[in-house]
Amino acid sequence: MTDGNAAAERRTALITGANRGIGRAVAAELYRRDLRVVVTARDADAAREAAAGIGPGVLWHALDVTDPDGVSRLGKELGPVDVLVSNAGVLLDGGTDALSVPLELVEETLRVNLLGSWRVTQEFIPPMVERGWGRVVLISSGTTAEFGGALFAGAPGYSLSKSALNGLTTLLASQTAGSGVLVNAVNPGRVRTRMMPNQQTLPEDAARFIADVATLPADGPTGRFLTEKRGQG
Template identity: 40%
Template structure:
């Protein structure tokens, strides 16, 4: 059994997830790099330092996620941190009127149902006082998207997949926070900001390392930290 604090990060072979894994490892965690592609997972492990291990994890594959949970229990005993980072943006068929229902379902399968699938499988492994961090986005803020003239992202087209999935993810976060509060487990959602990753063609003003800092902060909150919060670097985001 592992006596170090153990963290599982999904979608950790690149981008924000990789940076989160690296920063947690630097803090002395045993870090489990969750990724579905074996080659990319191995490449990520070769670039990381510290006590890091790969876990085969496709968040849309429920039997595979169940098997990953069994492997984690056998090899590491329990989890102190779960970071649900894996996510996709989807393509332009999410725009209303574009007939993109299959793409909308694909986005929800990863961004919402994938988070639920992983969290449900890992619930029995979470120690009392564990931390769960869900990587969300301010595009899911109902307050912002219903603001006059379209809010702060007025230049972003209306989409039925990505932003709506993040709204749903925020609700999922609140429900898990409610369920786990009595165990001292804090569950929060973060917005990493507009980060240069493969999701946007590496076009963004923030680096994955900058974005990961907030996730790691929320993953290492003290017992008096918030739960059911939705935050970015500037503090709480309106729901």
């Protein structure tokens, strides 16, 4: 799925948590598709190194999605973007359960996975609506409960954070309906990264599907939870 206009106008794509794993692979895939790419990472050196490794002309910025000032500063410095891939995420409570998980871990998980994504969408979606075009992809997970799924009990905070992210996707999609902005959540399936080191699928394979959703045509879906068909993650 590609948007013919994207190549003509050279859309700009911002990816959070793009120094490694799925985020970096998505940045590289969008660069291959000729978008102007902005790599962000909470460590500035890591962002710069990742951008340099992807190719000439890739922009980079330091961005911790839990830092409200940092997010609004980036919005001002960068101006509007056309594509936002909210990928930054943590899995802190694997192997616990709902009755015993330390709630500090749940709190930190929600701070990054839900509120961090929410914050970047609050910063970058309004200019998209104003300009009448935007593609927003929230990286969710197969551990969620909505859309016919079942909550994964072995990482309760993580699963709830991604369920809430799916809920946020539907809220943002209804608010932007008809504006030219499409907002979708994606389950990338299980992918071999630092978060899930024992998986078969490489980030580059998941990135192709995510990049498809990030470049949907004008009649593409919005408010949906789109699943990479390889499996659950």
